[in-house]
Amino acid sequence: MAFFSFLNNTFLKMTWLNELVGKLVSDVFNISLESQLGASLQFFIYDVIKIFILLSVLIFTVSYIQSYFPPERTRKILGRYKGFTANLLGALLGTVTPFCSCxxxxxxxxxxxxxxxxxVTFSFLISSPLVDLASVILLASIFNWRIALAYVVVGVFLAVISGTIISKLKMEDQVASFIYKNSGMPELELEELTFRDRIETSIAGVKEIVQKVWLYVLIGVGIGALIHNVIPESFITAVLGVDKWYSVPLATLVGVPMYADIFGTLPIAEALVSKGVGIGTALSFMMAVTALSLPSIVMLKKVVKNKLLAVFIGLVVTGIIIIGLLFNQFAFYLI
Amino acid sequence: MIIKILGSGCNNCVRLEANARKAAEELGITAEFVKVKDMADIAAYGVMRTPGLVVDEKVVSFGKVLSPEDIKPLIVK
Structure with a gap:
C-alpha cells in the first residue's frame, strides 16, 4: 500500500513538481507562497506542467489502445448483439474508440x-466523449482512484440507460430521411496496421490533441488559479455550496452549452472542490461540458429530428443532475 | 484525375488537401481538387472518420492526414 501511494504521489499527483514550483516561486521570483499572487502562480505553473506531461503520456497510450478499435470494427462488433447487451457494449466500446466531435x-x-x-448508437455517442480513458487517469491524479472509478461506472451507466430508453421509445423515424437512403453504404476495407504504424498514429494523436487543447488547458488552469486564491470562498459556497439544493442543476445547466475539453475543465473542478463545492456539483459541471455542447447539438440537429434531439438532451441533462446529487450525498465514501 | 477531400473543413482536411496538392505537383500530375463538405455525401463513400481522400471515386485513405510522400503512390496510375 505504501508502495502504491508512493507511485501515485510521484507519477500521478507529482507532489515533487509542486514543491519544485513552490521553490521557484518563493526563491527565484521572490514571491511568498502565503501571498495571493504566489499561491496562484504556484498552482498555475504546477498544474499546467502536470497536465501537459500527463496528457502527452496518456494520449499516447490511449491512442495506441484505440488503434485496435477503429469505428469500422466497433460497428461490426455491435451488429452482432441485440438489446441491453448491445447498449452496454456500445457504451463500453465508446470509451476506447477514437472519437472526435467533427x-x-x-x-x-x-x-x-x-x-x-x-x-445503441446513442449509448456510444454519450459515453465516447464522457468516459475517456485519459480523463479517468487525470481524475485519479487530481482527486483519487475511488472518484475516478465511480466516474467511469456512472458515465457508462448513464450512456447505457439513456440509449436503452431511446431504444424503447422506438424513434427510428426520428432520423433525417437521407440516412436510410445510404443503406447501401460501402464497407471500407481496413488496412492491417504494423507496430510502427500504431506508434506513428499514437505520436500523431498526441500532437493533434495537444494542439487542439492547449489553449483550453491554459484558460481552465487560469480560471482554476483565480478560484483557488482570489475569489473568496464565502462567495463560491454561497452560490455552489453543498447545502444549496440548486447547486447541481445550476452547474449542469451552465456546463451544457459550453464547448471545452475535459482537460480544461478538470482544473476548474479541482479548484471548486478545494473551495468547499460538493464533488457532485463539480463532476456535474465537468460531465455537462464534455457530454453536450452547443456546437455538437447544432451538428446533431442535421441528422436527427427535434423530438429525438430533445429526448437525448433531456435524458443526458437529467442523468447528470441525478449523478451530481448522488455524488454529493455519498461524497463521504469517496473522499 | 479527380481528387476529392472529404471533411467538414476542419484543420486536418486543410492539411490533407495541401499535402495532396504538393504530391500531385511534385509528380507532375494535373488533378482537379474537389472538397466534399456535406456529411451525407461523405457518409455515402462509407467514410466514418474524416479526413478522407478519394481518387477517381475510390476511397484510398480515411481518418488520417497522409504526408505528400504517402499520397504519391496512391495517385500514380
Whole structure:
C-alpha cells in the first residue's frame, strides 16, 4: 500500500513538481507562497506542467489502445448483439474508440445506415466523449482512484440507460430521411496496421490533441488559479455550496452549452472542490461540458429530428443532475 | 484525375488537401481538387472518420492526414 501511494504521489499527483514550483516561486521570483499572487502562480505553473506531461503520456497510450478499435470494427462488433447487451457494449466500446466531435455525424450515419439501433448508437455517442480513458487517469491524479472509478461506472451507466430508453421509445423515424437512403453504404476495407504504424498514429494523436487543447488547458488552469486564491470562498459556497439544493442543476445547466475539453475543465473542478463545492456539483459541471455542447447539438440537429434531439438532451441533462446529487450525498465514501 | 477531400473543413482536411496538392505537383500530375463538405455525401463513400481522400471515386485513405510522400503512390496510375 505504501508502495502504491508512493507511485501515485510521484507519477500521478507529482507532489515533487509542486514543491519544485513552490521553490521557484518563493526563491527565484521572490514571491511568498502565503501571498495571493504566489499561491496562484504556484498552482498555475504546477498544474499546467502536470497536465501537459500527463496528457502527452496518456494520449499516447490511449491512442495506441484505440488503434485496435477503429469505428469500422466497433460497428461490426455491435451488429452482432441485440438489446441491453448491445447498449452496454456500445457504451463500453465508446470509451476506447477514437472519437472526435467533427466525426460524430459521419459516424452516426455510418452506424445507423448499417442497421444498428439508434439507442445503441446513442449509448456510444454519450459515453465516447464522457468516459475517456485519459480523463479517468487525470481524475485519479487530481482527486483519487475511488472518484475516478465511480466516474467511469456512472458515465457508462448513464450512456447505457439513456440509449436503452431511446431504444424503447422506438424513434427510428426520428432520423433525417437521407440516412436510410445510404443503406447501401460501402464497407471500407481496413488496412492491417504494423507496430510502427500504431506508434506513428499514437505520436500523431498526441500532437493533434495537444494542439487542439492547449489553449483550453491554459484558460481552465487560469480560471482554476483565480478560484483557488482570489475569489473568496464565502462567495463560491454561497452560490455552489453543498447545502444549496440548486447547486447541481445550476452547474449542469451552465456546463451544457459550453464547448471545452475535459482537460480544461478538470482544473476548474479541482479548484471548486478545494473551495468547499460538493464533488457532485463539480463532476456535474465537468460531465455537462464534455457530454453536450452547443456546437455538437447544432451538428446533431442535421441528422436527427427535434423530438429525438430533445429526448437525448433531456435524458443526458437529467442523468447528470441525478449523478451530481448522488455524488454529493455519498461524497463521504469517496473522499 | 479527380481528387476529392472529404471533411467538414476542419484543420486536418486543410492539411490533407495541401499535402495532396504538393504530391500531385511534385509528380507532375494535373488533378482537379474537389472538397466534399456535406456529411451525407461523405457518409455515402462509407467514410466514418474524416479526413478522407478519394481518387477517381475510390476511397484510398480515411481518418488520417497522409504526408505528400504517402499520397504519391496512391495517385500514380
Amino acid at each position: 466525426s460524430s455525424i459521419p459516424l452516426f450515419i455510418g452506424f445507423t445506415s448499417a442497421g444498428l439501433p439508434i439507442g
